[in-house]
Amino acid sequence: MTAESLHLRAARLVDGTGRPPVEDACVRVDRQGVITYAGPAGRAPAEPADRTVDLGDRTMLPGFIDAHVHLGSAHGTPPSTQGLADPVLRTFDTAARLARTLDAGVTTARDLGGLPAGYRVAVETGRVRGPRLHTAVRILSHTGGHADFRQPDGTDLSGGIGELVDTVDEVRLAVRRLLRDGADLIKVCASGGMGSPYDDPDDEGLTVEEMAAVVDEVGRHGGKPVAAHAQGRAGILNAIRGGVTSIEHGYGLDDEGCDLAGERGIFVVPTLSTVYLGIDRDRMPDYHYQKKVRWSGLTKENIARAIERGVPIAMGTDAAVGPHGRNLMELTYLVDLGMSPANAIVAGTRSAAELLGVADRVGTLEPGKLADLVVCDGDPLRDIGVLGEPGNVVWVLQNGVETKNLLERCA
Structure with a gap:
């Protein structure tokens, strides 16, 4: 399967950098599987996309x-x-x-x-x-x-x-x-x-x-x-x-x-x-x-x-x-020992990418990075445990290519 250009919209974006979440967020991905925009939906470029996906009251995060x-x-x-x-x-x-x-x-x-x-x-x-x-x-x-x-x-x-x-x-x-x-x-x-x-x-x-x-x-x-x-x-x-x-x-x-x-x-x-x-x-x-x-x-x-x-x-x-x-139950245990949910997500995204020496390509949802992206039900900043249940991970992109899709089941 090859990548297609995507316009993704969801209730929130947790981009893995440690910055506060973006509400009413948009991520755009080009046909090479590279992120071209990640931020507020109201500021997203108006260019057409091969596919537009409204993810509803869900959260977009980097692939872990x-x-x-x-x-x-x-x-x-x-x-x-x-x-x-x-x-x-x-x-x-x-x-x-x-x-x-x-x-x-x-x-x-x-x-x-x-x-x-x-x-x-x-x-x-x-x-x-x-x-x-x-x-x-x-x-x-x-x-x-x-x-x-x-x-x-x-x-x-x-x-x-x-x-x-x-x-x-x-x-x-x-x-x-x-x-x-x-x-x-x-x-x-x-x-x-x-x-x-x-x-x-x-x-x-x-x-x-x-x-x-x-x-x-x-x-x-x-x-x-x-x-x-x-x-x-x-x-x-x-x-x-x-x-x-x-x-x-x-x-x-x-x-x-x-x-x-x-x-x-x-x-x-x-x-x-x-x-x-x-x-x-x-x-x-x-x-x-x-x-x-x-x-x-x-x-x-x-x-x-x-x-x-x-x-x-x-x-x-x-x-x-x-x-x-x-x-991703590991994130729950980090939080149990005192880490904030936001920092636990960073440990599983940006920090892990830095350890592996791949932070220039993956680990955060930012322009220029590969579109490794996870969509989950709910808000993991309020309840980090939602990520530990694989059924709550409803959509996964790797290099901009869809590898898991439970959106229709959840619709």
């Missing part, structure tokens, strides 16, 4: 960006069982998760382990419906670390999600392999984790020197972001000192971590869905459940402090730990 997903894994499926799945069925199941994520209002996503680069190309070439993708392909971890799911006999049941490195030289070689395999960014394990069988969040992962080598190596090959799985305090501080681009999870983020992240402009991606939705005793190994319970309250306290202190935050859900296709 989920900065932390695992689309190659089913919800609630431990990484240690990924290798048992039929690869053909995994491919079809992954394609379904891509479509479900797009329908939830996520037009761009950053996959942080387990998704081959071919899926990015499949979306780009229209083979499957899904968010525009950035993928880390695999995760760098030391032996016995967060991404090591090998059995005592050496069998890897994770489907190859981890790339094990134990020296600086091994780190450099692994980064080169990942870049060869099409990685858009590199993910490192700076700490242990909740779901890993051999370590804990307070355990340290890659050393400062090893993470600095990752940063140096990507810099020698044109530059790529480096995302750090970092849950405990020590791993967070090591990752920041190693020069990473983002702290993923950040459960043990203290005042020193907030200070350093703020000083260096490092984003925190809190993945609060793992705390609010990701605790299920019946589906979890006991070690995983016990760690989740132990860290739940501390996580909320620390992320609330980071929000209060203005640490740069981008939205990410860790979808797979939480459900795919309900990504």
Whole structure:
């Protein structure tokens, strides 16, 4: 499907910049899928459009960006069982998760382990419906670390999600392999984790020197972001000192971590869905459940402090730990910990675009940007929860092309 010129009118526009909403708003899109106007309807250009859509008492927003997903894994499926799945069925199941994520209002996503680069190309070439993708392909971890799911006999049941490195030289070689395999960014394990069988969040992962080598190596090959799985305090501080681009999870983020992240402009991606939705005793190994319970309250306290202190935050859900296709519930959890609805929307649009390095193209509804646009029932500035229910996301544009339309059902 090709883009058509559009004249869209709705009760309000929340453009993702953080500016106040525009009432009785209009967005115009040209045939190249680029926004030419976004603002009050009364000031919109009078040029004809191929299609005019009156969206009624609804809200137009930018397409959302989920900065932390695992689309190659089913919800609630431990990484240690990924290798048992039929690869053909995994491919079809992954394609379904891509479509479900797009329908939830996520037009761009950053996959942080387990998704081959071919899926990015499949979306780009229209083979499957899904968010525009950035993928880390695999995760760098030391032996016995967060991404090591090998059995005592050496069998890897994770489907190859981890790339094990134990020296600086091994780190450099692994980064080169990942870049060869099409990685858009590199993910490192700076700490242990909740779901890993051999370590804990307070355990340290890659050393400062090893993470600095990752940063140096990507810099020698044109530059790529480096995302750090970092849950405990020590791993967070090591990752920041190693020069990473983002702290993923950040459960043990203290005042020193907030200070350093703020000083260096490092984003925190809190993945609060793992705390609010990701605790299920019946589906979890006991070690995983016990760690989740132990860290739940501390996580909320620390992320609330980071929000209060203005640490740069981008939205990410860790979808797979939480459900795919309900990504925008993450905004509700940010608001629950003290963020305003307007700032939560910014975290899922402009800030996430800045983290991914695509803010010149997407993340806000402004002239010159691609028309990634979401229309929802109601007013999310009054009730942020409306975005968390995919049925309330009634229309989605990606590059100016309609990918979801429930308007007739809602008429």
